[in-house]
Amino acid sequence: MTAHPRLSIGLPVYNGEEYLAESLDALLGQTYEDFELVITDNASTDKTRDICHEYAAKDSRIRYIRLLRNIGAAPNHNYVFTQCRGELFKWASHDDLYARDLLRRCVEALDERPDVILAHADQAVIDGDGKVTVPYEYTLATDSPRAPERFRSMLFEPGGDDFYGVMRADVLRRVRPHDSYHHADRTFVAEIALHGPFHQVPELLYFRRDHPTRAERANPSVRSRCVNLDPRRAGRLHPTPRLLAEYVLGFVEAIRRAPLSAADRRACYRHLAAWMTSRARPGAGERVEDRAPVDPDLLTVSVDDLVAGREKRQA
Secondary structure (H helix, E strand, O other): OOOOOOEEEEEEEOOOOOOHHHHHHHHHOOOOOOEEEEEEEOOOOOOHHHHHHHHHHHOOOEEEEEOOOOOOHHHHHHHHHHOOOOOEEEEOOOOOEEEOOHHHHHHHHHHHOOOOOEEEEEEEEEOOOOOEEEEEOOOOOOOOOOHHHHHHHHHHOOOOOHHHOEEEHHHHOOOOOOOOOOOHHHHHHHHHHOOOOEEEEEEEEEEEEOOOOOHHHHOOOHHHHHHHHOHHHHOOOOOHHHHHHHHHHHHHHHHHHOOOOHHHHHHHHHHHHHHHOOOOOOOOOOOHHHOOOOOHHHOOOOHHHHEOOHHHHHO
């Protein structure tokens, strides 16, 4: 590993033994190699620590940090960022898969477009075996030069995993850290988008795994998801109405803090007001992973061909 890697990948994990090795193989097999991989283990009780030690012994780009107690998913995401040194940063999930060229294509996009602050790629949902179930088109207008249009699109359009894109670390330091109320990831990414446009690489390079033990599935209620994000949300001071209200206020605060002109700020507030009155519209709150699976015979993409390490699973 170089003394000052250009890109830092932060991988917060808790009890990820089932899929962690697959994700590590995919990340370490990237064609872009100038990165560090920082893993912060949220006091896992399964074999996560053993897997991390095994991989760290083989690849010097890995730094493994084990926390003494489970601080929750959101604080762990914030903590791993503080431990990273690169000018570019990406969060990685322990259960997702990444095509070999994902990092290279995203870094190239950021180098070619100094105005772009985050780059990601086309994506699909995969199942526990790594087979594509729902490929989907990215329709958000996050590439617009106008901040209010980017914000409006993020409010109303479903899809997108920009939270896991490659972003400029200096911009990430200027936004509020990831919080733990309902849908805090949405307000977090929306605030980032108010700082500049995103770029979507038009290649299928990112595979989000949907499985029964994924946090969103294992915690079906608003309260249980928020407690998973931060155990301090378990108390009586955090009833569900408060968690929902904080979600809306998160957008308000994002607009207030962002470097916007007065006219753009007013436009963003108008879009937020329209969104708040339209939550009953068909498709509002749609989840991509809940769409009907595609016919496997119609798929032309093979995860095994695109992702490093898949040959281990075929043997």
